[in-house]
Amino acid sequence: MKIKGLTAFLLFFSISIFSQTKEELAAKDFFWGTNDTYKNVTEVPQKWTNESAVILYKNENYDFHKFGKNVTYTSSIRQRIKLLDKAAVEEFSEFAFKKRFRSDKGRFSWKEKGNNYIGVKIVKPNGTEIEIDVEEESVEVDGETKVAIANLEIGDIIDYYFYRLEPFKTTYAFGFNPVETYLGEEYPVVDFKLFFETENDFFINFNSFNGAPKLTEIPTEKRSIRRYELVASDIEKIQSTRWSYPLLELPSYKFQVYFARSGKFEDRALAFLPEKEDIIKTSVSKDEVLELYDNRFKPDGDVGDVKRFFKKKTFANDAEKVTEAYYFMRHYYLTRFVEAMIVKDAEIMSYPFMNYGNPVFIQNQKQFVRHFTEFLKREKIKYEIVVAKKRYDGSIDDLLIEKNVNVLIKVKTATPLYAELFSIHTNINEFSPLIEGTDVYLLSPTRNRIDVIEKGKLPVSRHLDNETKKDITVSLNDDFSGMNLTSVNSYKGHSKKDEQYERLMFTDYVTEDYAKYETASFIELIKRKKDKIRYKKELDALAEKIKAKQVERFEKSAKAEFQVEDIEDYTYEINETGRYALDSYLKFTESFKIKNALIKKAGPNYILEIGKLIGGQIDLEEKERQRTSNIYTTNARSFNYNITLNIPEGYTVNGLDKLNKTIDNETGAFISSAKVEGNQLIISTSKQYKHNFEPNTNWSKMIAFLDEANQFTNEKILLKKK
Template sequence: MKTKTLNALLLFFTFTIFSQSKEELAARDFFWGATDAYKTVTEVPEKWANESAVILYKNENYDFHKFGKNVTYTSSIRQRIKLLDKASVEEFSEFVFKKRFRSDKGRYTYLQKGNNYVGVKIVKPDGSEVEIDVEEESVEVDGETKLAISNLEIGDIIDYYFYRLEPFKTTYAFGFDPVETYLGEEYPVVDFKLFFETENDFFINFNSFNGAPQLTEIPTEKRNMRRYELIDSDIEKIQSTRWSYPLLELPSYKFQVYFARSGKFEDRAMAFLPENEEKIKTSVSKEEVLELYAKRFTPFGNLGDIERYFKNKTFKNDSEKVIEGYYFMRHYYLTRFVEAIIVKDAEILYNPFEFYGMPVFIENQKQFVRHFTAFLFEQDIKYEIIVAKKRYDGPIDDLLIEKNLNALVKVKTNPPIYADHFSVHTNINEFSPLIEDTDVYELYPTKKKNKIDVIKKGKLPVSTHLDNETKKDITFSLNDDFSGINLSAVTNYKGHSKKDEQLDRLMFMDYVTEDYAKYETQPWIELVKRKKNRERYKKELAAVVEKIKVKQKERFEKSAKAEFQVGDIEDYTFEIKDTGRYAFDSYFTFTESFEAKNSLIKKAGPNYIIEIGKLIGGQIDIEEKEHERTTNINTASARSYNYNITFNIPDGYTVAGLDKLNKSVDNETGAFISTAVLEDNRLVVNTTKQYKNNFEPKSNWSKMIAFLDEANQFTNEKILLKKK
């Protein structure tokens, strides 16, 4: 349930109010005081009588106040839930939370402590109430507070609140974290209220979507004080659905509050602020996007390093120059510092960056856009800045919160080149698949100006299932006594399919060494001037590398066992063949091999059964209850999985059962196709599984089920190894 993960919930007290602070008493009175209109509500609507639980009342609150440099942010939630079966009783029988925390907001406020105040009471069917004493009943475990609620029974009502009080200091503009959520819960909700309280210098962007009620203003007794509420009722529960984006289809709301003490800070704010504090901003126009980013995205950066790198280099065209510049920047502003980051994290040296002189880091998208466009402007290469929203957050026309925007650069070569802020493995023409095929804003300067003055609508391209590929070549044979298998595999990933695998499989030395050689830069250890220190750091860094390798091998062995669905493995080997880090369409390739006893083979009289279908890995099993679908289908990207499996047939045996390995389901949503042929003393099985699009309307769900079910069934297929 969403509220259970709300930073971990609760801290409680008994019916007797023991020593409580002023803030604790205020929190308790806010929810359970004399004005509590829901303290006697106990009945569940008849239509929900068979639910696991029903939320009788849900109340969310956000308060923003300031006094001088001090700002106080209070967020709270109350839920009154009737438990109707054993599952819900078990779910609410234990809570985990933190009592205190340090603020991460504002400036110089790390030492400022915030507090979580929580109350819980149990209302029995006869109307009696038991308020729980958290101090007495809870225990501290690894920095967390755990509370077990005993004697909870079917028919009880659990009524709890979580009240988070966070003070901090700030003298400049500050944006609070956005809130984007839908009204529904895991359980039906009878009544819901969202409440806001703000004052001068707090700016609100807020809007409701997909039929959710609008925010309304409540009159207040003070001119500088503002209150708002959103009220709804009779909210059906949310069914968890595979591959769905709830914010696109369910009643929902989004908001962000921004604090700006004066006009100059309002101008500097990285946000689309309303005209004044008294107005709620509900939308953002493309003209407002241009106005904000024309100031923030002016090209800027010291290009001396790249100019020195380009000296005496020649390029066939602008495309080649842009690509070379991008990968050099990725190294010079990121990967050459990776060793130092490892050294610092391992506590080998407090400040390992001192050996770089004045290192420059490009830490976020906006810094990257400014630096990369400065490079393009200097090279007289035309460009556009792309501003996009991720698909799960809705279309660009519904833009409300600046933090939801992604910025990248489109270089106007032929064909266009896209450059996004780099991580250690990011490639040219690679950007988040979640913004592919979306409508975007394109911003650019006219003529030879470097100031952005034009904005228009555009659309990003989309990668295909052929671009995003997982390819495996697997060869296996039985060991001499037929007690297990020997398996070797060459695994290739490209496109969007490879980044997570690179992050998991590549150790830092695999790629920093590659970059050092390519760009003729010195490893971190060579920058240490004093020989005595250099030898010591080198030894300590080597120990870190060895430790990582040991853990890495353990992790890879576990991964191989899970992927190939085998038991204990022996003699595991692993080797990187190509890092795939210099082109989006290049393969990241590695090999692995192992022996697995008592795996994929079963004796059947004089014959053997080989569970060959398991070698394509676990597949999605669509349960019967999932066959009815009410939401559209959104996956991260189109993609394909291609397996080539070769089984070396032992002498004196033949293979039967090939007919079950030949399958074909292919439609506009995807495909699963497999073939099996005998080639001399080898059985060769090829399979391909394709997700052809990143989006399908719900009307195509049955077509997706067709190829998903076929792939899942293949994992159960076996062959019979018959003695001649």
């Protein structure tokens, strides 16, 4: 548990506090009882006396037990921290949490209530201990419970624990959330212990990485009970670093516990389980990957809808056929139900899906892979199933936890195509940029089963493939009190998906899909005319309401991008949705007025902060300029701006020399140019991140173009009166 995450940790686990129950006393005794060997530890090692704070002891615990259908999961953390400066005192003077929670685990989670307990005490330099009465000292503010730690001073030790007891019921195999973290904190740690306890029917996958200590087993009084611990000491602090993947470079550990009662449920578990409960699984072989996914991803499904759609169509090749099938399935098995989902969520109709008969609705990875490969099988098109891991989680050779797997389909056309479980805007050949360039397993079928597994590598997109492009036109008011700005914004590749979810209304894309595939809309499926009129009116009203809130967000976004306090007369229009090819653009136009910003009078002339029109740039702090970790970004990408300023009549432009810049090296670039053509100033800028990874030795080269881009935002031009 990282220190900055203390408040988030408490918020997440929703605390329920009761007065000295048996469970609460047990929690307190677990950490602060007679077996507490750290209660007298107060001294900081000499080498860390100049730190803001030092963690004298950190202890994380996980406990898994069962009785019949009942499972009890207990997780807890304790930290004993010495505060050495004012900043640390301020950080720990208040924290927030929510009371009470319901378990999200098991089959009956809506009924199961869990209890959580928190303890906080202050140890003064003279040894005096002050235990905080959390219930008495807490106050409710905006749905949160806040506790202020009064009279906290430099030199104090804050000793807190959080203890979560979560019961639930399950009759089937169940995987607990994986734990994947690194040892270091933002403060140095003197001593650390990870401890967990399990019993029969709980299977453990665990491994340490990058030099972290190994897990060791502790002898127990019963064969059915198992205890393990990982112990470390003298852990140096780590600093949060931009574009870093700590799990790849820092000492870390990962584990997951899986519950499966019998051989039958073990076979059904979607996990790489060890052979027996008393074996700690530390790695996963190729054969185990093949065995798990063979049955799970066998082709299956009714693809008659696709065949009927293709009945009157011809295709130049298999790639064209597969592409068309993907987009048809995206619509027929997902987007044609979007209106019904919205109607249900808005409680306009209790069960709107009855209008579709018995539709196929693909909503998970397994359904998609089986359905799509059934189509490929019937069309006699060869394919492979790709099993990949995200770059930040390490190599496929270190695969340990099934939840970390990304699965997609590689279609073996002349130029391979990739198909991933579709969401509303997913394109063919689109898959997570976090698995680009990674080594993967490729599973392929012979006859009626998946029985071949080989190593492969996924392609990597270029910075030219993932583009943000803006064509901005600016006209100044006659009295120079403001400006009119129109921006045509275009996004493609990985740069467009988030923008599509933000910018597109459901009416923008379902209408497009209905027309393309000649399917009936939700309203058209309603049989009674009276109901059609009623529900259309309600759906249209809902769309208008969503649109109004959407425009409010866009106005705030425009103000933030151009660093102005206010805009007026904002308008917005979708030009192209970009939903039928990864390299097609999402394009929209927005226009608005800016008043009393970016322009300053200088005698008879005016100064225009033209550089701010490319939006905010990265302004590196001094501490960021020295770097030891490698540089990992999500994907290569480019940002291209074309700015056209209509020069006011009677004025010329001075200062173009500062707008012409070129920094271009192997890591990236910032290139800008400016020229006057007729009565227009035309500025073009291009910022490029050429790769998704750079070794730390290239950091100075990245700094060069990042600084140049940031400096450009400070550049101004002079509009000089003739």
